[in-house]
Amino acid sequence: MKYNIVITVFMANFLLMACNSSRQENDQQESDSTETDTISYLNQPLVEGLYSADPSAHVFNGKIYIYPSHDVESDTKEDDSGAQYDMKDYHVFSMSNPGSTVTDHGLALDIEDVKWAKRQMWAPDAAQKNDRYFLYFPAKDEDDIFRLGVAVSESPEGPFKAEPEPISGSFSMDPAVFEDTDGKHYIYWGGIWGGQLQKWRTGEYLSTGDSPYDDEPSDEEPAISPRVAILKDNMLEFGESPRKVLILDESGEPIKAGNHDKRFFEASWVHKNNGTYYFSYSTGDTHKIVYATGDNPYGPFTYRGVILHPVQGWTNHHSIVKFEEEWYLFYHDTQLSGKNYLRNIKMTKLVHNPDGSIQEIKPYTLK
Numbered sequence: 001m002k003y004n005i006v007i008t009v010f011m012a013n014f015l016l017m018a019c020n021s022s023r024q025e026n027d028q029q030e031s032d033s034t035e036t037d038t039i040s041y042l043n044q045p046l047v048e049g050l051y052s053a054d055p056s057a058h059v060f061n062g063k064i065y066i067y068p069s070h071d072v073e074s075d076t077k078e079d080d081s082g083a084q085y086d087m088k089d090y091h092v093f094s095m096s097n098p099g100s101t102v103t104d105h106g107l108a109l110d111i112e113d114v115k116w117a118k119r120q121m122w123a124p125d126a127a128q129k130n131d132r133y134f135l136y137f138p139a140k141d142e143d144d145i146f147r148l149g150v151a152v153s154e155s156p157e158g159p160f161k162a163e164p165e166p167i168s169g170s171f172s173m174d175p176a177v178f179e180d181t182d183g184k185h186y187i188y189w190g191g192i193w194g195g196q197l198q199k200w201r202t203g204e205y206l207s208t209g210d211s212p213y214d215d216e217p218s219d220e221e222p223a224i225s226p227r228v229a230i231l232k233d234n235m236l237e238f239g240e241s242p243r244k245v246l247i248l249d250e251s252g253e254p255i256k257a258g259n260h261d262k263r264f265f266e267a268s269w270v271h272k273n274n275g276t277y278y279f280s281y282s283t284g285d286t287h288k289i290v291y292a293t294g295d296n297p298y299g300p301f302t303y304r305g306v307i308l309h310p311v312q313g314w315t316n317h318h319s320i321v322k323f324e325e326e327w328y329l330f331y332h333d334t335q336l337s338g339k340n341y342l343r344n345i346k347m348t349k350l351v352h353n354p355d356g357s358i359q360e361i362k363p364y365t366l367k
Contacts, residue, residue, distance in 0.1 A: 039312065040365045045336055045344035046102050047093060053343035054123030054267070054317040055330040056176065060133070060156040064323055066093040066102075066330065067126045067135065071342050080212040082194030084341045087121045090137065092157050098328060098347065108158030109135060109151050115164050117149065118142050122195075123267070123317060127177040127185055127235065128156070134235045135160045136187065138173035145205055146173045146196050148189060150236055169238055171205065172197040176319075177231070178270035178297060185235065186297045188245065190226035191266030192216065192284070198224055219258025223247070226268045226281065228298060245279065246300035247292050255303060260286045262303050267317040270297065273327070273352055280307055282316045289318045289331070291358060304357060307350070311363045314340040320350060327352065333363060 046055075051071035058065050069087050076084045089110040094103050111117050117139035124137040135151045135158070148170035151160035173196075175189045190197040193212035199205055201215065201224065208214050217224065225244035232239040247264055249255050255262050265284025270277060279301040280291040287310035292301035308318060313334035320329055327350040332343040351359040 038367055040367055041312075041333075041335055042361070042363050043346040043348045045346060046095075047104065047345055048336060049104060050091065051337065051342045052091070052093075052345045053315070053332040054174075055332060055345040055347075056123070056125040056319045057321040057328070057330045057347070058126055058128070058156075059321060059323055060128055063156075064095040064097070064321065064328075065126065065156050066095075066345065067124050068093070068332075068345050069121070069123050074341060078340060080193050082120075082122075082212075085122060085194075086119060088119075090121065090124055090135065090158075090160075093345075094157065098323065098326075105157035108153075109137070109160045109162060111139065114139060114149060114151075114162040116141055116147070116166055117162075118144065120146075122146075122173050123175075125176045125319075126156070127179060129185065129233075129235050132235070133158075133160075134177075136175040136177055138175060138189075139166075141166065146171060148173075148175050148187075152236075163236060167237060169242065171200050172227070174266050174268060174317075176268045176270065178272075180297055181272065184297075185231040186228055186270070187231055187238070188226055188228045188268035188270060188279075190224075190264070190268065192224055193265075195266055197226075217257040219256060221257050222254035223257045223259070223263035226264050243298060245298070247279070248300050248302045250303060252302070260284070261288070262290060269319050271320045271322070271327075273322075274356065276356055277301070278320070278358075280318065280320065282318075287311070287314065287316050289316055293356065306360050307358050309360065309362045313343060315343070329361060331363065 052068040055066050055068040074084045074086045078084045090108045092105045092108045119140050121139045127134045133153045133156045138146050147166035149166045151162040153160040172190045174191045178186045192198045198215040199207045227242040228245050229238040229242045247255050265282050267282035269280045277294045289308035290306050292303045294301040311333035318331045329350040330347045332345050336344045
């Protein structure tokens, strides 16, 4: 009996450590979903036929459309460069309403049909303008440098046809497109470590080493900023030089690089509620989705708090969308596989408080 109690405590501690580890070790780290009887999940996977992650959700034509990345099996050893995330295509999913059947519309875009892309088609996003739909995605080019591409379709389901070259002046990954109430579209992007944003601090690509931590600022320097640019009317090009998105702490100072609980890591997203702009993002190695608020789409944004606590698995990536007066958070975890790079998408309600803050969400509990 005493032995069984020790094992139970060990497994609980193991799961907590997996969700809150500061950096992945070189050996493979996996959340142990074989012990599913110890976890109570807030939500169940939306899709089980294939692995999907990084869900970008939008409402087009009265339906919810989800644009996730498509995780695949990999023999690559897990590390902080993200080489094990070797995605090669995208599928589009839709729902008539929350809780309804999820439809897989099949292959929307394959890396074989993107002339400039070499590998790793990571988290995408989509936008609509007039009667056309645009899929924005990152991939590494022949020099193994991340660029942003765009593909076009006459249908939100695709298939999408990629432009022959990446967006001029683009770099890093995790594009997210926000349409403001005046019809203007802004694209946000960036991610450190494997996302390479730290290698663009001078305005040009500069890599001083192969470690994903090389070229980061010191702990006391301002954290690396995500980027934003307004899109041209054709939705295919930046309408201006990329700008830095400044994220401030509660005292009005730029968040420091050493503040891993609040600093930007990846997964930009913007939504607007009651005239306030909400910039949300992942803190990466502390595994949270947090948010900051501002009065315009360029920022600066002031840190407000946590939206989503760590999920099962290492990465945390989300989107936020309003459907019929209710707000929803889309996210992923590793419930189906127990492997960090084989994820499944989920959704849950999101609540704004009267003061504009967002209620925190805990994606699972330990029994």
